Amino acid sequence: MIFNIEFLNCVLIIISAIIFVIFVYAAVVSIVEKEYLASGRFFLISFLLSLFFLLIAYFGFSQKEYFVSAFLLLLLLALIVIFIPFGNKKQEDNELPAGKIDERDIMFSRIILQENTENYKDYYKKRPEKKDGDDFIRSLPGLCSPKSALFNPFSYYAADSNFFAIEYLRNAVDGEISKTKTVADPAELTTFIKNWAKKLGALNTGICELKPYHLYSYRGRKDNYSEKVIHKHKLAIAFTLEMDKDYTSCSPAGPTVMESAQQYFASGSIAIRLAEFIRKLGYPAKAHIDGNYEVICPLVAQDAGLGEIGRLGLLMTPNLGPRVRVAVVTTDLPLICDKRKYNSSVVEFCKICKKCINICPTNAIQKDDRKMINGVKRWQINQEKCFEFWCKTGTDCGRCFSVCPYSHPDNFLHNFVRIGIRNSSIFRRIALFLDDFFYGRKPASAKVPKWINIKWKFVK
Ligand code: SF4
Ligand code: SF4
Known part of the structure; x- marks a missing residue:
């Protein structure tokens, strides 16, 4: 083993903490956006994933080195997929009306x-x-x-x-x-x-x-x-x-x-x-x-x-x-x-x-x-x-544009996804899967705000 076990445990705890912070951030942003389904799922994932890494740190197996390496490699691959342009097409001749x-x-x-x-x-x-x-x-x-x-x-x-x-x-x-x-x-x-x-x-x-x-x-x-x-x-x-x-x-x-x-x-x-x-x-x-x-x-x-x-x-x-x-x-x-x-x-x-x-x-x-x-x-x-x-x-x-994945608010969470969508044909499929998972394939309409939805009747 190249790294000692204490060092690997420390890396796993740091990964667990980073995952927790990122997903809790996404959950809080979703609450602000009134996307309660997404918020619940982000909270659940933050808890489960960070717990998973903590458990591996404390009760893990002897091959932790490989596990950490594989995870970091996966992370690197994900960043490459998001940031390195891949699969984009050139402008076609017929992109302008005749x-x-x-x-x-x-x-x-x-x-x-x-x-x-x-x-x-x-x-x-x-x-x-x-x-x-x-x-x-x-x-x-x-x-x-x-x-x-x-x-x-x-x-x-x-x-x-x-x-x-x-x-x-x-x-x-x-x-x-x-x-x-x-x-x-x-x-x-x-x-x-x-x-x-x-x-x-x-x-x-x-x-x-x-x-x-x-x-x-x-x-x-x-x-x-x-x-x-x-x-x-x-x-x-x-x-x-x-x-x-x-x-x-x-x-x-x-x-x-x-x-x-x-x-x-x-x-x-x-x-x-x-x-x-x-x-x-x-x-x-x-x-x-x-x-x-x-x-x-x-x-x-x-x-x-x-x-x-x-x-x-x-x-x-x-x-x-x-x-x-x-x-x-x-x-x-x-x-x-x-x-x-x-x-x-x-x-x-x-x-x-x-x-x-x-x-x-x-x-x-x-x-x-x-x-x-x-x-x-x-x-x-x-x-x-x-x-x-x-x-x-x-x-x-x-309804169409309100559920469009591009219509999410202009903030760090969604702009990060937008970078991947813009750059990579592989990430576009991942982003679509994630959008369906967090927001629903057929999102329900939000409730009309109370101050608008007041009781009324016509009188003559
Ligand atoms: S969802 Fe869009 S296209 Fe369909 S009826 Fe409503 S506004 Fe028209
Ligand atoms: S990104 Fe999806 S929801 Fe938005 S306009 Fe295109 S097909 Fe429709």
């Missing part, structure tokens, strides 16, 4: 078409196959409706009051440009814009060249219906805002739509202030906010280096996955562009994970591999099925 999307084809535009109007007749003349399904969806109660299945006046009216306020923001997305141009160094301007966006509440901000495929071909909402979208600006500033985990974990109940509406308002208000600020500097700028988009926000944000698009068609950010809202400002202000941070791990993880598919109440999420759509290989959710559920329940659901 054509444009017509906003009139999206559900948000179709739902507001009114029977017997010119827009209604024109649209269903071109897309007769969509008419019956859309008529049915329009007959349902709708988002935030008192007649919807999950209606609760407190959460729904709170959400709707944000949507009400957003209507007013829409009038301010564009405006007069100052005749006096303020000129500054583009690098310093870029730093200012990013820092100010952060000060206003944005999480991350990125800038990219505005490409034709970022823009809708035609507008599809209210006053601008059928207006051709003109490629006016050279650059786009995209930024994200976090959606609160406590609220989205209750999905599909009312707090989810409360949070969505709040973040639509918050992101819209930031975009409007950024655009107005730029116009004061003497450059054109337009805010793209809920209900008034000329751009497809996830595509812009992806090119601005804020994340990659996954199975849900949403932006998957490195530290919060799809649990974000995105807004965009397009402009001619000279700024320094960021680069897309292509990483195949998002798509590769989505290929094996499929947790969102299992949880979706309507089977709206594509189960098989990405397909060529509009010249790009991508997943596409069934927007009709998804929207039908929204219009029945009155909320924007969000």
Whole structure:
């Protein structure tokens, strides 16, 4: 034996203590995150594993040297698997859309078409196959409706009051440009814009060249219906805002739509202030906010280096996955562009994970591999099925992104796992197994906070 028995026992006790500390840390973090299943399992493992090593230290066998060596070798292998890039793929040629999307084809535009109007007749003349399904969806109660299945006046009216306020923001997305141009160094301007966006509440901000495929071909909402979208600006500033985990974990109940509406308002208000600020500097700028988009926000944000698009068609950010809202400002202000941070791990993880598919109440999420759509290989959710559920329940659901393993909070515990997911195809499978074990393959919805879930009745 190279090492004496006291030394090996000492190593085993240290390993036991380290395991105990790490798993208790994970358990405490889980309590803070209100992930009680995970917390219980972390506590149990901390106890069992540390006890196992202590028992070996005190009553162990004569071959302790080999046991310790094997354990340390395993640990080294695990670190190699997490930190050494392995199995990642290069960007394929078909990662960017070839054509444009017509906003009139999206559900948000179709739902507001009114029977017997010119827009209604024109649209269903071109897309007769969509008419019956859309008529049915329009007959349902709708988002935030008192007649919807999950209606609760407190959460729904709170959400709707944000949507009400957003209507007013829409009038301010564009405006007069100052005749006096303020000129500054583009690098310093870029730093200012990013820092100010952060000060206003944005999480991350990125800038990219505005490409034709970022823009809708035609507008599809209210006053601008059928207006051709003109490629006016050279650059786009995209930024994200976090959606609160406590609220989205209750999905599909009312707090989810409360949070969505709040973040639509918050992101819209930031975009409007950024655009107005730029116009004061003497450059054109337009805010793209809920209900008034000329751009497809996830595509812009992806090119601005804020994340990659996954199975849900949403932006998957490195530290919060799809649990974000995105807004965009397009402009001619000279700024320094960021680069897309292509990483195949998002798509590769989505290929094996499929947790969102299992949880979706309507089977709206594509189960098989990405397909060529509009010249790009991508997943596409069934927007009709998804929207039908929204219009029945009155909320924007969000079960899919609330259970996504990428949506865990931005902290050391989850970021450590994210490093492994980003780097290694082997670790991606381990991470998925661990996520299912600690959080459940089909996690239950969290309880609606008491202060929202109050008893009520209508009186006339
Ligand atoms: S739940 Fe899984 S498959 Fe769905 S978006 Fe998230 S990582 Fe991708
Ligand atoms: S929002 Fe709900 S219905 Fe729509 S895809 Fe996600 S889980 Fe399915």
